Structures are given as C-alpha cells and as structure tokens.
Amino acid sequence: MHRASLLDPARWARGIVLTGVVVLGLAGIVGSGGGSGGFVAGDCPPGDNCSAPPAPASVQVEPRFVTALVGTSVSWTATTANVAGNVTYQWSRSSDGGATYVEIPGATGRTLTLPPVNLADDGATVRVSVGASLHAIGHLVVSGTPGVVFQDGEFAAADWTTTPFGNADSPAPQDVEQTLATGGNPGAFRKMVTTIAPQSGSGRVTSVSLASTYDPATQGAVNVIDYAEDGVALQSSTLMGTYSAMLLEQSGRQYIATTRDPLDLLTTHWSAVSSRSSLRARDFSLIAGPACGAAESCPDFSATAAPMRFGYWRDVTGVQGDAIAHGIDNWKVTVWRR
C-alpha cells in the first residue's frame, strides 16, 4: 500500500511542484533585498544573481567636479549607456549656476576641452546634451593659488592615529594596522584588519594623519577640498564589504565626505575609491563629536576657522567575529583656497 503510493507519478509531480513553489517563494523574499531597495548592479557580489531590470538610456560626464589652477586646461568626457542609434553631443556652458546654458559653437564631440582657465571661469557649469532629452553636468572650480597638498604613500606608523568607532547601534570593532613594504599600488601600503564586534554587522574605523594640519587662520580660508585614495579589499569573500570615505577632523568633531556622493565599495584589486573633487563644507556630514549649534558652520572653512586635520574612514560589513582585511595607498588631500 505504502510502496504503491510512493510510486504514484501524480504524487511525485505534486511534490516537485510544491518544492518549486517553496524555492521560488524563498528566492522572492531574499531577492527583494529586505526593503533595502534590492541589490544594485554595482554592488552585486561575484557569483550572486543580482540581475536588475534593464537600465534606461543615460549619459554621464567625467569628471563631475573638477578643481583647476588658473592657467591649466580642463577636459570633460561624456559616456553614454543604452542609447540607441547614432549618438550626438552638444556641449553648453552656464555662468549663472546652471540657470541658463549657452551652446558652445563647434563643441559636438564626446570630449570638451576648455583652454587655460582663469578666475572668470570659477563656478562655471558645462552640460552635455545627447539627443533632446539626455543631459549631464560638470562643475568647475578655479583657484588662483596652488592647492596645499597632504599626501602619504608610505604610511609610517607614527604619522597616523586610528580609532575604532562605535555608537549605541554599532559597537566599536577591533582594529590592527600595519605598514607593508610591498603589495601596495605600488610599493608600501597600509593594511588594516577590522574585526567586527559581537552584536554587530559592521565595524567603523577612523584614521587621522598627524602630519596633515591645515590652519585657515594662518593659511587662508578653504574654498574646496580634493580627495584621492587607492583602496583594496584583501579577501574575496562575497559576505564582506568595505567602504571608504574622506575624514575631516576639526574642533573635536569628525566629519566624512558622504553628502554629495554615495560611498564606494572597495574591490579586490587596487582602485581609486572615494576620489572626490571640489568638496565644499556642505558635502561633509558629522559622525562624531558635539552636535553642531545653529550659529556654527560644521565644518568651518572660513578664515577664522579652527585648524583641521584629514584622514580616512572605513566601514566594513560582515558578521560578528569576521576579521576583514583592507588596504590603503596613495592617500592625498588638496586644500584649495579662495
């Protein structure tokens, strides 16, 4: 009796259908991303199926923000995606913050190069139009004085101070740093191993360069800041991720440059992450220190501002107890004055 029912094809078919329904149902839950918006293409770990709907036609301008010294040339390049047919470009320029644009005669190529810029070009916006409906914008800041540069590619231990960063929601991780003579991009680099604390799914660390003090009172008000670093994730597990951002420390407060652009995820090969140009005070958000008063500028870029130091911030995600290794090289901050 039992044997006969086990061999019943209808019963088997029903079981297979049921299994399919359960698998599809579970995949639907996990694939939804849990309300986090689902996986985005750029965040899709290798090996995972993170297929997203086909992207619409788009155009981007690189660089979106550029800071240039008087007398230098500036170029922008347009990149299109999913544009059908012949791609046509028309570059325009605005000198009123983007309210109105005037076509630049003959500027119909993929790349626009402005001749050596001068202070009259400061604040200019260029726009590329692809067809009638696709537009992208690039911003230009021009400085009359060379930027003050802080950089480190060797990472002597005495030049940096690192602090695991915790709050009520996310306990501070453990963090170990060491400078390795080889394996960087190229040569020496700084390796960090961040171990996620119990009760947490992430760990944050701030590193400040002790040799990077900029004092607006003696060196002048800050107009904008350029930031660059090369970063690498030192393991290939799809379960872990490391994000990076520029850190600014002033008057007992710490800020990271995350307001204007989303965080970049480190990959398993050296790449320029978190490179940002023309960062203004509004592009930084407070992550530690006293709350900002109504009458305060946070951070303060004015000529009466307190000295500031720079560094970087790392945020690793994973599972409690995970020791996540990541590296940094070619860290560079350029302070541009008015």
Next chain:
Amino acid sequence: MRDVLGMMAAVPAGRRAADRPAWQREMLLVAIGCAALSTGVLVYVTDRHGIPTGPVFGALGQWWPSGVHALAFSLFTAAALGRGAARRRGACAAWCAINLAFEVGQHAVFKPHWAAALHAAAGDWPVTGPVLRYLLAGTFDVGDLLAIVLGALAAGLLLEFLDQPIPRHASR
C-alpha cells in the same frame, strides 16, 4: 467569518452542491496568485527602481510586496497541495511564518545572531551570501509584519471561499 462565507456559497433549494473541478481550482489559485504577485513586482519597478514616472504606490508600496508575497505563495502552495481544510490552513500558516521569520531576522536585535548562525552553519555556500546580505542590509519594518499577516489571512479567506462546494442544477 466562516459562517458568512458559508452563507455566500449556500446551496439554494432545488440545487445540489459539487466541488469545483481540481484543475479549475488550481488554475484559479495560480491566476489570482500571479495577479497579486505582479502588483508586488510593479512596486519594485515603479517605486523602488526609480522609473522616470516616479513612485506610483506611495506609502502603500512600502508594505504591499510583503503582503502579496504571503498571499500569492499561500495560494500557490494550496494549489499544489490539493483540497482540504488542513492543507489550506497549513499553506497559509507556513508562508506567514516563513515571511515573519525573515522579517524578524532583519531586526537589529536578531540579525547578528541569525547571520552568525547561518554563516557558521552554511559557510560560503552560494546561497549564504544573498541571505546574509538580506539579513544584514535589509530593513525591519513593523508594517511589513502586519502586511504579511493580512496577506496570509486574505489567502486563507479566499481559499475557504473558493473551496466551498459550488451550486449546480439538480438532475431530473
């Protein structure tokens, strides 16, 4: 509620009741489930992936997919399991529990433990990554819990109604 549904399907005098044919019942459940599920997919297309028309579902879109997932897969499972009160209720209860477990797993109190347990049990198995990311990156929402319960309840009521005997003319 059962009484109400019973009255709606009550057999008039001069008629006798018969079960809906199995194929018809299954097609009906799958069709309703697919229709419900497609509205959930629509939320992702319109409201969460940012199509040019902008959000369509508004605040409802935050919880709708959770509710229709529980509803649709309860119906699919009930279609696969066949007729019977225990199967109907089992299908709805199971999907309600599964959805609730995944949602609760995203709560800050539970997610580290669940993720650690999963990581320890499954290691780098291909399915582990997406599930861990779901737990760690997902957002717990009480509204989702409510939507899941309502979705499973709606499926249960629908099944009770559809599995009532349908009236037909008595033979002479």
